Structures are given as C-alpha cells and as structure tokens.
Amino acid sequence: MWSLAVHTLIADRGKLLTALVGVIFSIVLVNVQGGLFVGLIRKAGLLVDQGEADIWVGHKRMHNVDFARDVPRRWVHRIRTVPGVRRAEPYLVGFADMTLPSGGFEQVLIVGVDRVSLLGGAWNLTRGSAEAILQTDGVILDECESEKLEHPRMGDVRELNGRRARIVAMSNGIMGFLVTPYVFTTYERAAEYIGKEPDACSYFLVQTEPGADVAQVCAGIRQVAPRLEAFSRNEYSRISIDYWMTRTGLGISFGAATLLGLLVGMIMVAQTLYALVLDRLGEFGTLKAIGATERQVYSILLIQAFIMALVGSILGLGIVSGIQYFYSTPQAPIMVPWGLSLGSCVLVLAICLVSSLLPYYRIRKLDPMMVLQS
C-alpha cells in the first residue's frame, strides 16, 4: 500500500510541490515565530539566567528582575547564616540617564555587582575584562547597543546621571527585554549613579554549597529573613518572563500569528490533497471497483498525508535552521527549543492527517460504477 500511495503521490509533482509548500510554510512560520517569541521573552530573564546565582533573594513582592524594589543591604549577613549558602552578595539594579555625544541622553539600566566576587557581572566580553570595572569610573557596555548609545568606544567617558563613567570593557549580546541598555559596574558606583542610599540593594545573589537542596535553602532564607522572598534561578527567570507574558498579551499576539500560519498551511494541504484526489477520481474508482476496501483507500490518503507532513517538516526545519543561522541576532534572537520543533512537526502531521479526511469524504461518495461508465 505504501508503494501505491508513494508512486501515485509523486506522479503529480506539481501538486505535491504545492502541498509541500503548505507544510513548509507552516513549519517555518511556527518555528520562526515561536523562536522569535522564545528569544524575545527569554530576554526578560536574561540577568537571572546568566547571573551565576543559584538563588535570587529580594523584596517580598519581587516579580521582574529589571524592576527591583529596595531591601536593606545589611540583611545579607542573615542570609549567609543559612545552611547550604556558600556565598551571598548584594546586587543592585536601577535606571539612570546616560549623556550622549550629540547632547542627547539615553536611559540605561545600571547593574551593580560585588567588587570582590563579581557575582552577576557582565559576560561574553569581547574587549577588556570583567575585573576592569574595578578601575576608576569603570563601566561595561554592550556592543549591540552601540547605535543607541552613539557608538561608544573603549576608554570613552560618558556621564550617568551627571556622574563620570569610563568604558573599560565591552560585551556582546547582553540585551534585555527592555529597550534600555545594560551598564555593568561595581555595586558602590552603581549606587552613586542610581542615587541609592548605600544601605539599599535590589537583590542578594546566592550560590549554594555543592549538593545543597536549593528549595530547602530558599526555605531557610525565608525563615531567617521573613520580609524577603527567595527563588531558585529557574523560578525567578520564569516569574520575570511571566510578568511580560501576562501584562502585555505578547503570548496572545505571537500565538495568534502562529495559529494563522498553521491555518493557512492546513488549508493549503487540505486543498492540495483534495485537488490531487479530484484529479484521480477515476483511479480511486478503479481501486474501489477491483475491490479496495474503504480502509485501504483511506490508508492511501493517510500515507500520502504522512509523507507530505514528514518531507515538509524535514525541509521546513532545514529552512528554519538556515534562518536561525543567518538571521538570529542578539537584538532579535531566534531560539527554537527542540520541543517547539517536535511539537510543530506533530501538529503539522495531525493537520495533514485531518486534512486527508476531506478528500476521503469525496472518495467515500465515489461510485465505482463510474469506471464502467467512462
């Protein structure tokens, strides 16, 4: 039956190609849309994901890593007493204005890290080193924000909220969900730029002892500092992502576009399968006349739909890989999780199989008598 289905399918290459375009279109659209969405939304938890901390501790109502509320810095000592905590350091996040050479200014997000451990500091450095922030007025900017910040270069001096800042290192690809560029510096200097009291901080970044139960350590932290909240890295990353998901309707708009793509692909596949069958009614009539069962006829359609889904998915994923390779940038990262690829293939397969019902309905009504009348 496979041979019968395959050969009759490839006999009409024009229609097969049309159907494949439909499947490929669906796969590419779902994966690229999904990949862009994942890439974009994952930026919301970028500091958390890359911060090298196992636990993030902050204000009881902490809900987004970029919008931190102040907590007393001195509580870091309580956290350090919790069993399982190897290291706990204060971390500061806040907004400031950077002056630009043209006379304008750009709002930036200052990130202040502990000057000894540099925990939660910049990564992916292309010029300079993470320790360079220890230099006088040292700050780290990201190359990808170059245009927005009017092309800063190593050694350039800028002002952050009226205070001097000197670019001592450059990173690549540290771009958050917000349009504000990140600026990394020491905790103390960040407090000056933001205008915080020295005793205020945004978070405590905690690294646990090897083998420690992170959930248990979080519980211990809540116990010694009841006015603080403690989340594991994954938890807080998800919370930061959920913040944008639930408050912006981003998921709905991306999801709607993706569904639309699926719908278009489904219609293309169904229409093509139907056209293929209409073109071959005589052949299906012949099969019925010589004794093919309804099940056998439907299995031919199912096999053809399966082949279209399989080949289309493979080609589509190949194109997605190419798009990802050539067009994914830190500004618009295309992150396609394997689950998304697999899910889209399964979905397209299901759509193709369902689409085959339409031509099947037509064949069911087909009277094999037509073979003798034509």
Added chain:
Amino acid sequence: MTVDRATDAPRAEDSAVWAEGVHKAYRAGATVTPVLCGVDLAVRRGECVFLAGPSGSGKTTLLSILGCILSADRGRVRVADEELAGLDEPRRAALRRHRIGFVFQRFHLIRGLSVLDNVRVPLVLRAAPPDAARRRALDLLDAVGLADMARSHPRNLSAGQCQRVAIARALVADPPVILADEPTASLDAVSGQETMELFHRLTAQDGKTAVVVTHDPRIFRYADRVFHLDGGRIVRTEQQPSDALACTAGV
C-alpha cells in the same frame, strides 16, 4: 446458431455466474428509467459468454450487477458460488477483490505506477507477500508479451499494450470469474483482434469464466455463447460453433 436460452440454462449450482429475474431501474427525481427487466442468465464454469446489444440495452448495467458494483432491484444473482443478495459493501468489495477480475474499456491503469506495479495492484489489495506478488505479476506480463516493459509507465504504451496490461491485472490474483467491459472498444481493429486472442487464450487455458460486454460482432467468434440484450431483456442467445474460433483464426 441460435438456441432457446431456457432449454440450455444450467442450474445455479453448476454456474459460475447465474442470474434470475434481475430487474434494475435508474431513478432521477420522480423519473424512473427501467434498464433491466427480468434478466435470466447462467454461465457455466470455464465458459466465455458475450453480452451484446445496442447502446442502452442494459449490457453494462448487467455486467455491473454481476461484478457486485451495482445491486439489482429485484431478482437473484450468484457469482463465484456466492449469493449476492444481502451482501454488505465490505463483503461485496471482498468478493470483487478475491473472485472477480475486471477489464475496463478505457483500461483504467494507474498512471503513477509502472506497468509491473499496475499489474500487482490486486495482489497488493489482497496483502500478498511482495516478492510473490512481483513474481506473479512478472509471469503475467510475460504471458501478455510485455515482460520487457515492466518498468515502463502506462503513458509510454500504446492502447493495445495498455489493454494487455489491464488483462494481466485482471488475471494476476487468479480469480475464477473475469468480467470485461468493451475490451476492444478503444482499440483499432488489429489491436482489438490481438487483445481478444490474448484474452481468450489466457482465460481459456486457466479455465476462467468470462463475461464480456461488446457490441463488436467481429469478435463474437471468441465467445462460447452470445447473449443479445435489447430493452433490458435477453432477446436471443447465440451458441457459437465449437470450431468457430479455429476456423476464423485459420488454424
């Protein structure tokens, strides 16, 4: 030679194809057009009979009923030892698949398939082992003289060759009954002659029962009997002389 059909009719049990009092009418809205009006027919095992008559006489409808493609409105039909009355569609399809081979006027080969694959189709539908099916199909192609075209596609064959492929397909599953609908109508005189020679030889050598619809009197000599239909009835049965084929073939 013309004989009275009633006196020469074999019993249902002795017949490969048997029909009694078959009525069929087509309905279009309130209009009812009778096509068959009480047809009786009995074909012995191994016999080759023709259904002849003018257009609209009911030949193809009768063939469709004998082939389980249509149901009679009234009357009894028995094909390959199976009473058709009361058979549901799956069982009718099974009967077509296992007991009947079809040869159609326009061949109805599947264009995406090679000649070999076309011949194999009935065996594929019967879920026969692929190797055995391939061997059997090649044997049949050899028998119809197309073994060297097994890998060709129908679009590359002449009409006569296509009909030979169709004959091979009808015989490949070794059904006891072969039904052919105007097998020479789409062929020129020479091809038609060759096709009927082949059809007659292959069905006769394996003892198949064949029912052939035709309106081409030039091929009547290949029949053991010719049933002439008109107005939905068998009006005359013509018994062919036993040596008719030998004489006309010049043997």
